Amino acid sequence: MVSEKPWLTQYPDVIPKNIPYDDKPLQDYLKEGAEEQPNKILVHFMGKEMTFYEVYEASLRFANVLHSLGVTKGDRVALMLANTPQSVISYYGTLLAGGVVVQTNPIYVERELEHQLMDSGAKVIVCLDLVYERVINVKPNTAIEHVIVTKMNDYLPFPKNMIYPLKRNKTTKRKLNIHYTDYTHSFKNLLKQANNDLMPVNIDPKDDLALLQYTGGTTGVAKGVMLTHYNLVANTTQCIKWMYKLDHSNEVVLCVLPFFHVYGMTVGMNYSVMARSKMVILPKFDVKQTLKAIQSQKITIFPGAPTMYIGLINHPDVTNYHLSSIKVCTSGSAPLPLDVQYKFEQLTGASLSEGFGLTEASPVTHFNLLWEKRPPGSIGVPWPDTDVAILSSETGERASTGEVGELIIRGPQVMKGYWNRPEETEAAFQNDWLLTGDMGYMDEEGFFYIVDRKKDMIIASGFNIYPREIEEVLYDHPAIQEAVAIGVPDPYRGETVKAFIVKKEDEDLTEDELITFCKQRLASYKVPRLIEFRDDLPKTLVGKILRRALTEEEKERQEKQPS
Template sequence: MTNPAVILEETAARHRDRTAVVAGTQALTYGTLDLRSSQFSSLLAERGVHPGERVALSCTNGPFFPIAYYGILKAGAVVVPLNVLLKGGEVAYHLQDSGAVALVAAVGDDSLPLHLTAREAFEAVGGCRELVLMDAAEQNPSGFLSELDDQDGSRRAAERDDNDTAVILYTSGTTGRPKGAELTHANLRGNAEVSAPLFGADENRPDTHLCVLPLYHSFGQTVVMNSAVRFGGTIVTLPRFEPAAALNAFVEHGITAFAGVPTMYWGLLRALEGRPDHPGDGPPAPSLRLALAGGSAMPVELAKEFHARFGLHVREGYGLSETSPVASFAPPDTLPRPGSIGLPIPGVRMALIADDWTELDGPDAIGEIAISGPNVMKGYHGRPEATAAVIRDGWFRSGDLARRDEDGYYYIVDRAKDMIIRGGFNVYPREIEEALMTHPAISLAAVVGVPDPRHGEEVKAYVILHPGASFAPEDLVAWCRERMAAYKYPRLVEVREEFPTTSTGKILKRELR
């Protein structure tokens, strides 16, 4: 059976007493997680949710997320994970666009009142029939967990076809209203299975994962949660990424696997700068065997610094919500190639294409990444024209520009939409950012194009400095002029204390423009 909920049932049958999820002082075994998710599927069935119907899920990292996620799948329904930072009107849009018949939300607090947001959205959308609020036992002893106790815990995962939709993941909507990528049962289970050849996942030597990536996002959902559950690992969750808390968790829980976006690695390194308990001659995470990066391009200098401090190479990969998400990764048992996103994962093909879909080749070719394989989404929910624009003959065009070396390794050049055209010349921000990161005073850099009446666009650099460092912006412009072609170097420089980021930690360049 393809239903991804079966991976939980299979693991629970073999390792019932093994710890599955840790959140603060709470810990769930695989037996309990399987039981609770079965009870949750029974609750949904009791409330009239049928196989194939959509169920939206608004929940922070912690035990309730996998209970609800696998419970929805066990019911044969489709999970629609929601960004927990969405406001009421935005949640209502997702409910309407997905056609969700039920909304499941954790009870939040004053800083993140998920239950209030959920109720506002639920009452605004007539087609959403059921609202399920999940509260902790200590908050309400007669609440959600007690309601689960009354449900059938023997319910098994519903039979679903390979091509049936399992999850609808909404894109960030940077170029318009968010679109829902329909991922099938085969998409999700296949992407979890590749953790064995890619990462050495082995249920006889289970990993302990630190989960700081939000589970509503494809990266955390597949690479951390589904992968860990498939191979019997333990998921240690933090409600949000806080560098100091993450460093403590590495040691306290014996973390062996960590997946994060580049700004998380940057945050870990900055947090080490003032910690006498982590001297420079010893690794801050002695049990860590696997450091994975994705979500955006990893700066080469940042990867070098992480290796120097943690004694471990960061293995970079690439993918999108539309590809379940993993499409390529640095091969195991080889030294990572600086700046490379690796090779296509088993069963997946990648190519470089021009605007007209023709394939590009040659050592100097820069083209848009196209992906074909069992990880490619079914399409955008309810948007056949948008689907046709990005999928042709089984190939998905990513919107990311890359080059390929003689061994087939791919290197991201930039997002196509981030490319700057200055005076008719193409300028790739990532190239400039990599150069800026070699400056001894610069800790992090982001480069964007801003309107210019003479050149169309001008290159502007935003930088964060190392503690105690300083320079005049004009000095950095002069430094860049000596090292970059005249059409490339930034004429504008602005120093920032921090950059705007998404909830997953990616730099929001649209807010810097």
């Protein structure tokens, strides 16, 4: 086994190589927490605290609301929410009702929202009042029968609940008018009227879906990833076992990664419920608000994205905050620049480790060891019960050690398939192995490295160029805060490298200086020929830089140029 899986030799003795996973629905962990530790704080939201019992009781009420609206086992319920107590209650309430959660990004425009609702066939949607108009506009073209509207201040403590609407109206320059009808309901009122009786639904954890999580659509139309209760239980359990030095039930988790993103959902929300940790919820990432939350709530676990850590270490007042409570930071959703890792660890004393995953795997498949060897630039080793191999780009067979190829994965966290897309499901698997589309390699010790997405690879003059390698060099420059490299059409080379740069505040850097810097660190064919300085880069709410958006911008720009 060890010869086939050299990464197992890296495991400390306390991390099991195989885990006996609970064969029960995800919502049972909330129920057990409420029964065994009813008064333990589960949620802290802008000063408002809710115990395990209070969250469970509200989730039961929401489950009964759904039953009263005609939701039965297997029906899809869409959640279009920012991180709030309502998002936790709606999520677990849907599972208690036997429904399937469909997480929907609140910043989706109508076209994206309509596609997701039509594709999933969701019967009910829970949304913030801020996005209500978008939901109502697309409702006629979908299977949505009921819209449940909640407000950010529904669970804010006094006097924040009174002040918030005034601030919001001042910001948006308009007052939101919700027209309650026989199909538009108030979340708060529905919960008040519902009972909290448990109506058991028979769930087969290995077969029944808990979640339809839509891919970001970075490689085409967004697809619904079918994740079972067992998939999510397994991945969350793996997460707990990996962080073996932590006193899980006494940890405090910063939940600023969106719950509608599978990473924030698993490593933030589901981890907190299963481990019985306290989750400190922030509705969005704001550097100052995050620093205040870390200090005041004594955060110990901080799941984040590279742009979040970049924002914190570059904030002018960061040294005025006490951040030493942080023990562990997990970085995902995008490559973590080494310079950012070192600076953040030096600043906080925490262990900041990069992992790797994808929506189709619930999402985590690899992670660096938190307190042992962490080779620079590595995504770490596979989690327990996770098999990984590399397929050679040349032969399609198993690659040799150090050879770049496509990562393929199998394990208990891997999806059931794509919703209503049997052909794409078949194409995503080779036997029972998931084809990730990510290019990487394994070294002799079993550590894995990602070089880039197969579709992001730049081919210039016949050479394969991986943007991540260029970006690592760019992040080494002391004047650069953020950077991304893409391939743009070139009549001679086929493609050439273009870099988009955000400079640090008060830093000077010219195009010529940066190209000279790159020439000293990269082969000539990898050096960016084009440089564009920007004030900011397009990002998802998780903080992942939208490479595709920049590629599309360049394509449109070139099409507009006279031939």
